[in-house]
Amino acid sequence: MQEVISTNKLAAFRANFASTTLTFPDDKVSAAFEFLNTSDFPTTKHENWKYTRLARIANLRFDQPDESKIDSSLRICAESLQFVFHNGNLIQQPENLPSGLTVKSIQDCSAEELAIVSTELNTFEAMNLAYASNGLFIHVAAKTNLEQAIEIVHYTTGNEFVALRNVIKTDALSKAEIVMNYMSVDESNSLLNVVTDIEVGAGTLLTLHKIQAEAGTNFHISKVNSKQDKDSNFSLHTTTLNGNFVRNDVNVAVNGQNCETNLYGAYILNGTQHVDNHTVIDHKVAQCLSNELYKGVIDDKATAVFNGKVFVRKDAQKINAFQSNANVLMSDDATVNSKPELEIYADDVKCSHGSTTGQLDEEAVFYLRARGISEKSARNLVVSAFVNDALEKTENEEVLTYIYSLVKERFGWEF
Amino acid sequence: MIKIKNLHANIEGKEILKGLNLEVNAGEVHAIMGPNGAGKSTLASILAGREEYEVTEGSVDFDGKDLLELSTEDRAREGLFLAFQYPVEIPGVSNVNFLRTALNEIREYKGEEPISAKDFMAKVREKSAIVELDSKLASRSVNEGFSGGEKKRNEIFQMAMLEPKLAILDETDSGLDIDALRIVASGVNKLKTPENATIVITHYQRLLDYIVPDYVHVLYNGRIVKTGTKELALELEEKGYDWIKEEVDAN
Numbered sequence: 056m057q058e059v060i061s062t063n064k065l066a067a068f069r070a071n072f073a074s075t076t077l078t079f080p081d082d083k084v085s086a087a088f089e090f091l092n093t094s095d096f097p098t099t100k101h102e103n104w105k106y107t108r109l110a111r112i113a114n115l116r117f118d119q120p121d122e123s124k125i126d127s128s129l130r131i132c133a134e135s136l137q138f139v140f141h142n143g144n145l146i147q148q149p150e151n152l153p154s155g156l157t158v159k160s161i162q163d164c165s166a167e168e169l170a171i172v173s174t175e176l177n178t179f180e181a182m183n184l185a186y187a188s189n190g191l192f193i194h195v196a197a198k199t200n201l202e203q204a205i206e207i208v209h210y211t212t213g214n215e216f217v218a219l220r221n222v223i224k225t226d227a228l229s230k231a232e233i234v235m236n237y238m239s240v241d242e243s244n245s246l247l248n249v250v251t252d253i254e255v256g257a258g259t260l261l262t263l264h265k266i267q268a269e270a271g272t273n274f275h276i277s278k279v280n281s282k283q284d285k286d287s288n289f290s291l292h293t294t295t296l297n298g299n300f301v302r303n304d305v306n307v308a309v310n311g312q313n314c315e316t317n318l319y320g321a322y323i324l325n326g327t328q329h330v331d332n333h334t335v336i337d338h339k340v341a342q343c344l345s346n347e348l349y350k351g352v353i354d355d356k357a358t359a360v361f362n363g364k365v366f367v368r369k370d371a372q373k374i375n376a377f378q379s380n381a382n383v384l385m386s387d388d389a390t391v392n393s394k395p396e397l398e399i400y401a402d403d404v405k406c407s408h409g410s411t412t413g414q415l416d417e418e419a420v421f422y423l424r425a426r427g428i429s430e431k432s433a434r435n436l437v438v439s440a441f442v443n444d445a446l447e448k449t450e451n452e453e454v455l456t457y458i459y460s461l462v463k464e465r466f467g468w469e470f
Numbered sequence: 471m472i473k474i475k476n477l478h479a480n481i482e483g484k485e486i487l488k489g490l491n492l493e494v495n496a497g498e499v500h501a502i503m504g505p506n507g508a509g510k511s512t513l514a515s516i517l518a519g520r521e522e523y524e525v526t527e528g529s530v531d532f533d534g535k536d537l538l539e540l541s542t543e544d545r546a547r548e549g550l551f552l553a554f555q556y557p558v559e560i561p562g563v564s565n566v567n568f569l570r571t572a573l574n575e576i577r578e579y580k581g582e583e584p585i586s587a588k589d590f591m592a593k594v595r596e597k598s599a600i601v602e603l604d605s606k607l608a609s610r611s612v613n614e615g616f617s618g619g620e621k622k623r624n625e626i627f628q629m630a631m632l633e634p635k636l637a638i639l640d641e642t643d644s645g646l647d648i649d650a651l652r653i654v655a656s657g658v659n660k661l662k663t664p665e666n667a668t669i670v671i672t673h674y675q676r677l678l679d680y681i682v683p684d685y686v687h688v689l690y691n692g693r694i695v696k697t698g699t700k701e702l703a704l705e706l707e708e709k710g711y712d713w714i715k716e717e718v719d720a721n
Contacts, residue, residue, distance in 0.1 A: 422558040428575055436568060439562075
């Protein structure tokens, strides 16, 4: 017997959404609908949503994307292969691609190409399967060393719900760098739901930058599912500089030996913003290294959540896993909920995790002021140095310069 | 240069300074000595503008300006420098960058143009040599991972860069071995001119062998109770502070 949910917010929320026409495997889509039809938005009783209330989103109503287009001249990396989306519509792409690289709209993919999409059934991933309208399929052939970064810019306008699905596959011994840059055209309440499924092939090096700099009114929920084959190196840099409500889930399954996994994040919040980073690194086999560093600065009445899980499975010996989350609260009303978690079932491993949350170091501010630096500059120097620790893990100079310019524009901090 | 009159100050309701008077003129070096808890570091903190202290009475005139009305940064811009007893480590903020910011904010305050990158680097080279500070330390994060001696040398390096009118050295000798002490003291001496002045706060006479004071003051129980020349410091070294305490308490 099916449970009857009398006041189902999720049903009302998605009432006007058009079902996906993408060629996801049928059974996966029907499972997603089945899940959505029999559930509601998770509450704070749900472990993954303990510190993040969804009422902000659940009570809103979103439109479906239209065919609107904008002109974009923004480019982070001078030589990049740029793909521009507006409300889920692919409006600009390079004329030629280097050999070994395939990039196309996910609308043009075959069912086989989309067979790898993950089917974890939770509200937003299920919604993504059920309503995804577009996204990119990126395939890097074996032994392809991409010189140019792939740059994906997404603009949102209006109060729209846009679900995007990306699939990234890098075959053995290839190298690629992908920049995902999320921007807004106006101050509206759009909701972007992005799921990216990644297969990092053996011996490949994949770096992904995610820059979230939408308007302070926008909602962004994203999930990255990454699977690493042996001898691979996967780095994800997540920089959140704006948005009303942002939730980033990352799930990395390290399936092969001798892998390196790097998760770096920086978030700078003010007003009543809410930013939640949930990460999982699952070390299933031996001889791997993972580094995780997330740093946040939270001002005004903003709230941040960090939940980082590292699993080291039985027999996954010789794992080095380091995780750290550090936060600075700039006001009395700012909040952080930080929860680092290690679950270790092997016995010959080196793992550490740590979480710190504190005020800005007033002694440091005084020291700088005593040298003639204004209080405002002194605070900016100390706080920007704090967050830069995570930002400067970005090795791409152009991406870093761009992030610095956004931070300077929005917060006045110099690096 | 600086005239401190009848200065009274509290911290958390406890009176630390109880009517302190001190006048320092350009070209002079004054040493302030005294037993623990006499108020030596409190005086340095109040002059630098620490907000935890409440001044309840008295005045401080700094070259014609009411020092107590100025913010910490404006005191520095007017030419007051405090060498910290415990220099602060600031991860991620480079020593050189922060000094360039400081120097330029001071110049802006005085209505001067910012220093050029070339002149600035030449100045860093010249001034770091004064305290034999490795140029690598100059570009590292402020005091991060510095040894005790390096931190104190870095204080004097900053003093050399900022060229203050009045420098207050708060227990700069504490924790230094004799070689580091010699380097720090020689740096201070090289920076001495007829236009600037130095207040040396110390617990030990040893430093005054290297930085020779014109006046030695004894601070006890929140007041300057005795003033003399460098011989007074030697006497204190030999006899301790008990005789001073007895003298004061008898009155």
